[in-house]
Amino acid sequence: MALEESINRVVSLLSGRSLSPDQASDLAGMEAEEPGTLESAALKLFERKRDELRAIFDGESQCRKVAREIENRYGIDEGDIYQPESVGDLVALLKQARQIGVAVRAVGSARSLSDAPAPTSDTIMVSTCGLADALPVDVSVLQDSGQAEWLYRCGAGRTVAEILAELDPYPDDPARPMARTLQNMGAGQFQAVGGALCTSTHGSGITQPSFPQLVAAYRMVTFDEAGEVVVLQLEPSPDNGAISNPAAFAASQSRADIPVALVQDDAQFNAGLVSLGCLGIIYEIYLKLVPGFYLEEHRFTDWWSEVKTQLPQLLGDNDYFELLIDPVQSDNRGTPDNRVLRTQRNRVEAYRDCGERPRLMELATTEIGRITSAILLEWAIKSPPARVPRNLRTGVTSTEVECYTDKNYHVLQLNLDINSASTEPAVPVEHAAAAIDAVLAKVQANLDGMMRRFPPPYDLGLDRDTPFHENVEALKAAWREVPIPTSPLGVRFVSANDAPLSQMYQRATCTIEMPMPGSDYLDQRTADDPASRRKLLDVYEAYLEGRQKLFTEVEQLLIDRFDARPHWGQANYLDRATTARVLPAFEDWLDIYRLRNASGLFNSAFTDRLNISVHPELSEEPAPLPDGQPVQGEAVFRHDRSENRGILKVKDELAKLLYQRLTQPVEEPRCRSLFFLSDRCKRMGVSCVASTQNLIDPYVVEFRFTPTGELLSLTQDYDLDNALALNRDYGTASFDGRLLTISGDAAAGLRDFVRAGRMVNSQPPPEPDDPVVLRLEALEKGDWDVEPF
Numbered sequence: 001m002a003l004e005e006s007i008n009r010v011v012s013l014l015s016g017r018s019l020s021p022d023q024a025s026d027l028a029g030m031e032a033e034e035p036g037t038l039e040s041a042a043l044k045l046f047e048r049k050r051d052e053l054r055a056i057f058d059g060e061s062q063c064r065k066v067a068r069e070i071e072n073r074y075g076i077d078e079g080d081i082y083q084p085e086s087v088g089d090l091v092a093l094l095k096q097a098r099q100i101g102v103a104v105r106a107v108g109s110a111r112s113l114s115d116a117p118a119p120t121s122d123t124i125m126v127s128t129c130g131l132a133d134a135l136p137v138d139v140s141v142l143q144d145s146g147q148a149e150w151l152y153r154c155g156a157g158r159t160v161a162e163i164l165a166e167l168d169p170y171p172d173d174p175a176r177p178m179a180r181t182l183q184n185m186g187a188g189q190f191q192a193v194g195g196a197l198c199t200s201t202h203g204s205g206i207t208q209p210s211f212p213q214l215v216a217a218y219r220m221v222t223f224d225e226a227g228e229v230v231v232l233q234l235e236p237s238p239d240n241g242a243i244s245n246p247a248a249f250a251a252s253q254s255r256a257d258i259p260v261a262l263v264q265d266d267a268q269f270n271a272g273l274v275s276l277g278c279l280g281i282i283y284e285i286y287l288k289l290v291p292g293f294y295l296e297e298h299r300f301t302d303w304w305s306e307v308k309t310q311l312p313q314l315l316g317d318n319d320y321f322e323l324l325i326d327p328v329q330s331d332n333r334g335t336p337d338n339r340v341l342r343t344q345r346n347r348v349e350a351y352r353d354c355g356e357r358p359r360l361m362e363l364a365t366t367e368i369g370r371i372t373s374a375i376l377l378e379w380a381i382k383s384p385p386a387r388v389p390r391n392l393r394t395g396v397t398s399t400e401v402e403c404y405t406d407k408n409y410h411v412l413q414l415n416l417d418i419n420s421a422s423t424e425p426a427v428p429v430e431h432a433a434a435a436i437d438a439v440l441a442k443v444q445a446n447l448d449g450m451m452r453r454f455p456p457p458y459d460l461g462l463d464r465d466t467p468f469h470e471n472v473e474a475l476k477a478a479w480r481e482v483p484i485p486t487s488p489l490g491v492r493f494v495s496a497n498d499a500p501l502s503q504m505y506q507r508a509t510c511t512i513e514m515p516m517p518g519s520d521y522l523d524q525r526t527a528d529d530p531a532s533r534r535k536l537l538d539v540y541e542a543y544l545e546g547r548q549k550l551f552t553e554v555e556q557l558l559i560d561r562f563d564a565r566p567h568w569g570q571a572n573y574l575d576r577a578t579t580a581r582v583l584p585a586f587e588d589w590l591d592i593y594r595l596r597n598a599s600g601l602f603n604s605a606f607t608d609r610l611n612i613s614v615h616p617e618l619s620e621e622p623a624p625l626p627d628g629q630p631v632q633g634e635a636v637f638r639h640d641r642s643e644n645r646g647i648l649k650v651k652d653e654l655a656k657l658l659y660q661r662l663t664q665p666v667e668e669p670r671c672r673s674l675f676f677l678s679d680r681c682k683r684m685g686v687s688c689v690a691s692t693q694n695l696i697d698p699y700v701v702e703f704r705f706t707p708t709g710e711l712l713s714l715t716q717d718y719d720l721d722n723a724l725a726l727n728r729d730y731g732t733a734s735f736d737g738r739l740l741t742i743s744g745d746a747a748a749g750l751r752d753f754v755r756a757g758r759m760v761n762s763q764p765p766p767e768p769d770d771p772v773v774l775r776l777e778a779l780e781k782g783d784w785d786v787e788p789f
Contacts, residue, residue, distance in 0.1 A: 108192025156194030178292030222280025
């Protein structure tokens with residue numbers, strides 16, 4: 001399909017309108033005359049259709065945007081999303097949820113790239129978009145009435161864009177200063193403040209606050225020690241910045257229909273700042289404001305070998321400082337090196353018109369930017385050795401800024417809004433250079449592996465001599481096995497805070513973001529050619545699998561070498577043990593979590609992954625076994641290579657006892673299936689299901705395992721033939737009512753099978769002779785959770 005037809009199809013999909021033949025021809029002509037300048041071509045299109053497209057895409061309400069994100073990510077229809085409009089609605093919701101025994105999951109803008117907002121089954125999905133008003137600050141309850149001017153109170157669903165629009169009545173006039181502003185912020189105004197807080201959003205500036213440090217107080221609907229629904233206002237202790245006078249606050253609530261209790265306690269306040277919805281539903285936030293100020297920005301290219309030797313000085317000399325690094329090496333006067341875009345922003349006393357940013361930066365914030373990203377990604381996945389280095393180089397060098405001055409938020413926020421996923425491990429700032437070097441070495445090794453698979457000139461599927469369809473299988477294998485990033489690395493520097501789950505907890509931090517875009521439009525590019533469309537999508541799916549593999553490998557690399565911590569709003573794969581290792585106050589946070597989530601109503605995919613979900617129905621110990629002694633039996637493990645799964649069987653009296661335990665009658669089950677299978681197994685590194693259904697011998701109990709905690713389709717990529725010497729491994733088993741212990745060769749076979757297939761093993765592997773222990777817990781009278789190791 002001709003380029004102009006492809007572009008026209010995408011624009012038509014976006015706007016319901018078609019380009020004129022002249023417009024489409026212009027775009028294709030520019031690309032033909034000067035390959036690689038599609039950004040400029042898209043910019044022309046953007047200029048022509050800018051107002052029209054903005055009217056189409058910016059007219060959507062915030063609640064509709066959130067509903068669309070929830071539906072796209074979790075398959076929940078808009079009609080099934082609860083949108084409370086008051087604290088009374090939230091109180092009633094939690095009371096009802098407790099009565100019927102279902103979890104509650106609240107989201108802000110639903111833009112998190114991790115499983116932080118993801119629901120489990122039987123969950124009420126809550127959108128806070130209806131709790132988005134700006135609210136007055138009650139001066140009468142403050143410790144100091146003068147604080148009111150520097151506090152901003154709003155609903156948790158209010159977006160950063162809405163806050164800034166209210167604070168700046170003249171957004172298009174840089175010469176008219178703001179009276180008040182936020183001192184720091186993330187790069188996107190689309191975030192709701194509740195979500196930005198709960199995932200520890202940050203900007204860049206080693207002396208600047210992250211989002212949790214901008215919060216003076218917040219209100220939450222949760223549960224107290226007695227399990228009753230309560231509404232709390234949480235603040236730091238009086239010695240650490242509490243804003244309210246307790247007596248005045250109590251008096252203000254004496255006649256309230258729904259009274260709010262004031263809690264001024266450092267531990268509880270800090271625990272809730274970054275809590276991912278696990279402690280309750282935050283519905284109001286008090287933000288700290290500062291006097292409005294201007295920033296002057298300079299963005300210019302440099303070389304990593306030179307920048308890293310200057311890092312301490314650069315961090316000390318600049319108010320806001322960050323890097324964009326091309327992870328693919330280029331030639332620096334005969335030496336391999338990485339290009340860097342240095343961004344330095346500093347306060348200035350007043351506005352001065354010293355220059356502008358490239359219009360390409362504005363383009364990237366629009367739907368046309370999404371189109372451009374989709375087309376560039378298509379070229380990258382079809383011809384990675386040729387196009388990825390080129391795209392990365394352009395990404396670093398095309399947005400230089402000699403000088404740009406504006407109000408602080410205009411300078412700090414880029415508002416990139418493309419389909420993308422990313423991981424962003426955070427390391428101690430003193431290890432920044434070494435950690436970046438480690439990531440760059442990993443990327444270069446993968447790129448070298450990619451290059452070895454394809455001979456020059458590398459333009460696979462883009463030149464006429466090498467049709468794309470001839471390289472599909474090789475490209476799929478390359479993307480799965482040696483994936484490379486398709487966007488530059490973003491490096492930021494952030495000050496320490498006191499939120500126990502924050503990646504910046506009590507240490508100055510360097511965050512290393514690896515974004516890799518996706519595409520909403522690839523299937524439209526070849527819609528009239530089903531065979532080519534299927535091949536393109538097959539390679540794209542391999543790219544997505546490789547993206548996840550690269551994320552996990554980079555995260556694990558930085559954890560192992562530098563005690564990296566996750567950004568909870570981006571892709572991360574930590575389990576409980578690793579989280580406790582890298583976040584020293586995690587166990588203290590768990591104490592507060594167990595208090596607020598004793599009912600289990602704030603369980604989520606995140607708490608499942610960390611193995612901290614609360615199940616009150618498990619509080620009772622299982623009935624004792626006959627004679628109080630463990631029951632012994634035989635065990636056999638078999639690797640079924642035809643389906644790439646492991647099967648563990650136990651027999652005889654042990655199997656009979658397990659069968660009876662597993663098949664007790666279910667009273668009002670939560671799920672239709674007899675056995676409860678969920679992400680709880682995946683958090684431990686394997687997926688597993690205990691099955692006694694449809695077996696010829698009812699006294700053989702079979703446990704089936706897949707060898708990876710990631711997408712099951714990835715299991716086909718692991719070469720396990722050499723991992724197991726025998727097809728069957730025999731051993732013994734023992735069951736004490738909850739723990740099923742497998743020993744001998746059966747344990748070794750199961751252990752090797754799981755270890756060989758794991759993408760990431762963040763816990764120390766078992767010793768070769770250790771038994772394998774499965775903990776069986778009755779979730780209800782017929783639903784069981786099976787947890788390996």
